[in-house]
Amino acid sequence: MPAAADTPLAGFVIAIDGPSGSGKSSVSKQVARTLGFAFLDTGAMYRSATWWCLDQGIDLDDAEAVTAATAQLPLTIGTDPDLPEVHVHGVDVSAAIRQTRISEQVSKVATIIPVREILRQLQRRLISEAGAAKGGVVAEGRDITTVVAPDAQVRILLTASEEARLARRSTELHGRADAASVAATRTQIVDRDRADSSVSEFTVAADGVTTVDTSDLDFGQSVAAVLQVVDAARQ
Ligand SMILES: Nc1ncnc2c1ncn2[C@@H]1O[C@H](COP(=O)(O)OP(=O)(O)O)[C@@H](O)[C@H]1O
Numbered sequence: 001m002p003a004a005a006d007t008p009l010a011g012f013v014i015a016i017d018g019p020s021g022s023g024k025s026s027v028s029k030q031v032a033r034t035l036g037f038a039f040l041d042t043g044a045m046y047r048s049a050t051w052w053c054l055d056q057g058i059d060l061d062d063a064e065a066v067t068a069a070t071a072q073l074p075l076t077i078g079t080d081p082d083l084p085e086v087h088v089h090g091v092d093v094s095a096a097i098r099q100t101r102i103s104e105q106v107s108k109v110a111t112i113i114p115v116r117e118i119l120r121q122l123q124r125r126l127i128s129e130a131g132a133a134k135g136g137v138v139a140e141g142r143d144i145t146t147v148v149a150p151d152a153q154v155r156i157l158l159t160a161s162e163e164a165r166l167a168r169r170s171t172e173l174h175g176r177a178d179a180a181s182v183a184a185t186r187t188q189i190v191d192r193d194r195a196d197s198s199v200s201e202f203t204v205a206a207d208g209v210t211t212v213d214t215s216d217l218d219f220g221q222s223v224a225a226v227l228q229v230v231d232a233a234r235q
C-alpha cells in the first residue's frame, strides 16, 4: 500500500512495469490512445535527471550531488500519448534523452535511493493530475505496480523473452536484428536491466499484478492483451 503520507490517486490508473524492450512504452501509449487516457513515461524522468546532471557537469558517481540536482530538476513532461514531450529548463530533450550516452549511464542515477524517492513523489503527483484531467492514466516504468502506484486499479507486468527484447531493440536502433546488431544492443538491454533490478523487482509479478508475456505476440496483439486485462478489471 502507499506510504501513510500519500494522498489517494485520482482517476482510473493503469500501472505497467517490465524490463527494457518488453514494449512498455509503445504498448502503454497505444492503450492510452485507445481509452482516451493520459500516459506517463517514468523512464523518461530518470533519463531527464541523468541529462540534467550531465549538463550541470555533475559526476554521476557522486550520489549526494545527483540527489541535490534531482531535487531541483526543472522538468516538464507531457502526458498526451501523442505528444509526450520532455523539457528540462525549457530545453526540449525528448530526443537527447534517448541517446546512447544517456541509456548507458541512466542506471547510475536510477539506483540512487534518495533520487527514486524524489521522483516517486513527483510521479504520483503527475499520475494524479493527469488521471483527474483525462479520467484515467497509463503509467509505465519499473516500480509503478509495486512502489509508485501499488493502489492502481490495474497492475500489469509486461514481459518478453530476452531474445525477443534484444531483437526488438536491435531493430529499433539498427534497423535489423542480425547477430552483430543484437550483440551491440546487449549492453543496453541485459546489462542495464541487471543494474536496475538491484533497486526494483520487475522480473516477477508482485501479488495482485497480472503478467502479460508478449514474446510470441506482435504489437497489436500485445495491446489487445493489455486491454483485455483492463476490461476485466472495469467489469
Ligand atoms: N509485442 C511486440 N512485438 C513486436 N515489437 C514490439 C512489441 N512491443 C513493442 N515492440 C517494439 O519493440 C521496440 C521496443 O519497445 P518499447 O515500447 O520501447 O519497449 P520498452 O518501453 O519496454 O523498453 C519498439 O520499437 C516497439 O515498437
Ligand SMILES: Nc1ccn([C@H]2C[C@H](O)[C@@H](COP(=O)(O)OP(=O)(O)O)O2)c(=O)n1
Binding pocket: 019, 020, 021, 024, 025, 042, 043, 044, 046, 047, 106, 107, 110, 140, 141, 142, 143, 144, 192, 196, 200
Ligand atoms: N519507474 C522507473 C522507470 C525507469 N527506471 C530506470 C530504468 C532504466 O534504466 C531507465 C530508463 O527507463 P526506460 O523505461 O526509458 O528504459 P527502456 O526504454 O525500457 O530501455 O530508468 C526506473 O528505475 N524506474
